[in-house]
Amino acid sequence: EDQVTQSPEALRLQEGESSSLNCSYTVSGLRGLFWYRQDPGKGPEFLFTLYSAGEEKEKERLKATLTKKESFLHITAPKPEDSATYLCAVSGGNEKLTFGTGTRLTIIP
């Protein structure tokens, strides 16, 4: 059974203080690893898809990386508007999307 574990559960950073969120996974036949952002009262918003180890993708202050066992979401010089819950998910050979429970990120001005 596919599994996704995210850490930490919650993270508080000062504005401008860079950090990383971790997503560890076990999956049979990785088809894709996804990062989503979810704001309170809203559905998840797609950020990145990574397909193979070594792949990296960037979007504004966010950079996602992938190894064979984990993915990192690096946040550089975050701003208060980056506060949200960040979700990691994997799609494997069973073609089901398995989500982690997320990291709740708070950026303090």
Add this chain to the structure above:
Amino acid sequence: KAGVTQTPRYLIKTRGQQVTLSCSPISGHRSVSWYQQTPGQGLQFLFEYFSETQRNKGNFPGRFSGRQFSNSRSEMNVSTLELGDSALYLCASSLFPGMDNEQFFGPGTRLTVL
């Protein structure tokens, strides 16, 4: 381009009742998936529909069912509601079937079972 819409946004039911939730995907998207989100379990996959056919199903009891219409709109039904069914139900659409594509999520339907 309009996003995924879900109706109703909020719903209160009592144990034993049944409920139907609706999802309209982004125009042109033929794949619709449903998820249950709870604080303890996070997001859990319910089922995926493509071209009116269920392609995949998660590990939920038979009380949870769904269908998709020819215009790609989808409904999910939960019968004999239990307290544990209280959750945010999210619908997502994508251009292609399968879970290795970008999913666009709706705002969800918040179901409370009393």
